Amino acid sequence: MxxxxxxxxxxxxxxxxxxxxxxxxxxxxxxxxxxxxxxxxxxxxxxxxxxxxxxxxxxxxxxxxxxxxxxxxxxxxxxxxxxxxxxxxxxxxxxxxxxxxxxxxxxxxxxxxxxxxxxxxxxxxxxxxxxxxxxxxxxxxxxxxxxxxxxxxxxxxxxxxxxxxxxxxxxxxxxxxxxxxxxxxxxxxxxxxxxxxxxxxxxxxxYSSNGPAITDLRLTRQDGKPALVVRCSPCRSITLYAAMPMGRRINAPEGGLITSAVLGVFPEQRFVRVECEDATGHVAWSNPVFMEDLLD
Ligand SMILES: [Zn+2]
Ligand SMILES: [Zn+2]
Known part of the structure; x- marks a missing residue:
């Protein structure tokens, strides 16, 4: 669906x-x-x-x-x-x-x-x-x-x-x-x-958390290809988990924090889920979405 x-x-x-x-x-x-x-x-x-x-x-x-x-x-x-x-x-x-x-x-x-x-x-x-x-x-x-x-x-x-x-x-x-x-x-x-x-x-x-907030998660296109936009409270990394090892982590620059990321998604990943990790190591978890639903 x-x-x-x-x-x-x-x-x-x-x-x-x-x-x-x-x-x-x-x-x-x-x-x-x-x-x-x-x-x-x-x-x-x-x-x-x-x-x-x-x-x-x-x-x-x-x-x-x-x-x-x-x-x-x-x-x-x-x-x-x-x-x-x-x-x-x-x-x-x-x-x-x-x-x-x-x-x-x-x-x-x-x-x-x-x-x-x-x-x-x-x-x-x-x-x-x-x-x-x-x-x-x-x-x-x-x-x-x-x-x-x-x-x-x-x-x-x-x-x-x-x-x-x-x-x-x-x-x-x-x-x-x-x-x-x-x-x-x-x-x-x-x-x-x-x-x-x-x-x-x-x-x-x-979504679940022991610290940070996820403030947006939606499908978009980047360079003509599907991607997920993630927005969150200030975090040191935003990670896309997928069928191993096809995920990707976006790290904040040294000493800084990030509040958004755009992560490409493609059918071979099979599913994706997002984790946002703040400066203290606390995490927010999105639920997983399977590709047949995401790229329907
Ligand atoms: Zn128990
Ligand atoms: Zn119990």
Whole structure:
């Protein structure tokens, strides 16, 4: 299906955390305390994702804040983040992640693999579950506690097989040392309402970040050939990832920062995704687009 950049869609950008634990499972703070933290640091929405506990969505009286339904499920060798379901799947289904993810979809929700690097999930285990929409490319707690928060290689290897997977940045906070805003998604939606956020996530109309902002991403032509224009907050590099090794990195001049890049795209790349890295090493990730959609 022809790609439409989320940056050209009507609506607004909403910032959210899709992975958080509370006293309902192994977190240190109550759901009320955790949601109060994210509201206080400028988020628009979040999901409370306790282990095998279903937490339904809520909406503030003035509509300026929502939570969306969430849970974190697991079985042998995987953790699965779910949002937007109408309830919790039967735990017996966890023996097969493909069956569990299909049940999540049947319940109206979205399934993502949490922290593949931390779990030891290699790319081949990410591509055999059709109903799984994406992975956490960044998990804040896995990075801070054991250095296993970034799952870029697993993501690219899976994408190279032709499997579309979106990339989430999340916190996975349990409250040790206090809750922190480490990674988030920026969702392009028509309104701050659970159904609209879930549909935007389902279509990939979001980007992820643990620091910088992407401010535009669209298809253009350069010297008569297709190219992607990327705009972002000041960064030291903008990188196009593609089927290996056909990507390209644009570096800022020594001591400087850049806020845009134009990167050529061609069918042999098979898919492209963009990373913008700021001067402190923090990153914003676009979702991948496959060439049959981009150059349709
Ligand atoms: Zn987990
Ligand atoms: Zn978790």
């Amino acid at each position: 022809a790609w439409t950049s989320p940056f050209s869609l009507p609506g607004a950008w909403y910032r959210g955390n899709l992975h958080a634990h509370t006293t309902q499972s192994d977190g240190l703070f109550s759901p009320e305390e955790v949601t109060a933290f994210y509201r206080s640091v400028g988020y628009d929405f979040m999901a409370i994702t306790d282990h095998w506990v279903y937490t339904a969505g809520t909406r503030s009286a003035d509509g300026s804040w929502i939570t969306i339904a969430g849970s974190e499920l697991h079985g042998e060798g995987y953790h699965m983040l779910t949002v937007g379901t109408s309830g919790l799947p039967d735990r017996a289904l966890a023996a097969d992640p493909a069956v569990l993810a299909a049940e999540v979809a049947r319940l109206g929700g979205l399934a993502f693999y949490a922290h593949p690097y931390w779990t030891g999930q290699t790319y081949d285990k990410l591509v055999t579950t059709p109903a799984v929409l994406g992975i956490e490319v960044y998990n804040g707690v896995c990075d801070q506690e054991v250095g296993l928060g970034y799952s870029r290689n697993e993501w690219d290897e899976a994408l190279c097989t032709g499997k579309q997977l979106y990339g989430l940045a999340t916190d996975d906070g349990h409250g040790g040392g206090g809750h922190k805003a480490l990674g988030w998604v920026m969702v392009r939606a028509t309104e701050l309402e659970e159904g609209a956020i879930i549909e935007a996530l389902r279509k990939g109309n979001f």
